[in-house]
Amino acid sequence: MQQEPRVTEEGAGRPTPAEAAASVMPQSPAAPAAAFGSGRPRGLGRPVSGARRRREVIIRNVLFAFSAVSILTTIGIVFALVREAFGFFREVSVFEFLTGTEWTPLFRPPRFGVLPLIAGSVLIAAGAALVALPVGLAAAIFLSEYAHGRVRRIIKPMLEILAGVPTVVYGYFALTFVTPLLRSIWPQIEVFNGASAALVMGVMIIPMVSSLSEDALSAVPSALREGAYALGATRFEVATRTVVPAALSGIFASFILAISRAIGETMIVTIAAGLTPKLTLNPFESIETMTAYIASTAAGDVPHGTVEYQTIFAVALTLFVITLLMNIISNVVLARYREVYE
């Protein structure tokens, strides 16, 4: 409903007294002294007085100002990150930061290679994806293609709860339940390890994959399904060869968003994955992710203005750029590769 009513288009100008006198409409109780509308006959009812009109303009402007806050937030994030990171990159070259394989800001001499932190984040996200993508997609197929309305109404809110459990609680669970469980199977696992954090994070992002993928699957028109059935396909074939390919862009978008979420998650990895920046693919060792570095360093109350303080902004900027790129890719995939029906 975007139709502009006449009232606001006429502007807030106060009509001349002559116009007001010419009006035959009763005076508005909200604005007894104000002039009437533009003099055009409006029939019964309250006239659009100057005061009412001014109120309209004020409210419109206030609401617009509210909308601007979201833009200001983005500007604030970029400004805050870039300003401190800029100070950091005066000390350390961007090249060294992006290609260095050691992250030891507290050693003498310090080394500022962010790759171990990125590798940690990627390892965790990959492990989480290994759990969440197949399970989430299968759950989405079940909910969209197999489950009846009632089953769906019971299961979906339960999956939503899974997404609503605070991440500290997941972190606690990873450290005190999943890690001992894994260690009872493979005793060589360290107390802090990537596997346990990745596993728990994978479960955490299942609802994200399943609900976004289910939206994509449900959006596939049923005519396609009926066509496939008419050609003799079984339910399985309809689901995997007709519906899933038709919804592929939405499914991919949900995958990318879920992985981006896993990269940005902080508490599970800070509690369970360790604080040892290491360039490794071994999920049984203690590692450190970008987010865990930021959280653990900031928790140590670093003094403002030091290089150490600036490192967390440089790492946060890296994290921000990576997740932003992934979100943009997911939007592009959605927009460009969407099959449009009708």
Next chain:
Amino acid sequence: MTGSPRTRELAGGPGLFNTRHRFRTRVGSAFAVLCFLATVVGIFFLAVLLVDIWRDGAHRLSLDFLRNGQSRFPDRTGIKPALYGSLWVLLITAVVSFPLGVGTAIWLEEYAPNSRLKKLIQTNIANLAGVPSIVYGMLGLAIFVRAMAMGRSVLAAGFTLALLILPVIIIASQEAIRAVPSSIRLGAYALGATRWEMIRHHVLPIALPGILTGTILALSRAIGEAAPLIIVGALAFVPLPPRGLLDDFTVIPIQIFNWVSRPQREFQEIAAAGSIVLLVVLLTLNAAAIYLRNRYSRKW
């Protein structure tokens, strides 16, 4: 099977048109079972998590646990400063984010012309929703704590979380407003209402349950967040609940993180007890949201 070779071929024999029907239905059933298992695996995991936390922490729950401040001694420590801190932060977050979020949603749905500006704001909100929460913490640290000189206070924390959940509130409110049929709007206009009067008296009352549900869910996300508040500076040892907007504070998730990080077994149990308190608060909020959704939702 009788009939011509051609008929036999059609019925599943070897040949060009081989339906292998039995095999295909079996694969199909196996797949259906797998999909069902995938759906329940998350719920099973949730059940294990809840049972585990209950078994670890339930015996630590007591009135004293809710009434006591922090202590080095596991038997005397309590969650009161964190509980009050969470409520303070939640209140500020709600007061800031609700009007901003609903206002933005109203502007986008009811006022914004279909222009590039609207598209820009809409895209921006979608992207903000994907920004990691810890990055909001950095924003809070740089802008609220330092530039605006609020210090490591309840106020800075509330503002930070308000910005964090703003995109969620906006998107939920937009959906609720969009669901109001346009005949309602036209009816209000036909009776001479101005645009704001139409929104205030007709659109908002109808959209309110949806808006409130979305807001409560967003607030329940805020109450579970720890990462941005670690950055804003809530980790300090806080013996007393905050008394003013600029006081030091801690919140339940941070307190849990604090307890988990300690090596003693007792503190792990206390972390579990704290998790139970947090989950109870969350479940209450979620139940309120579900109640609102069911009680007031209307179909048009």
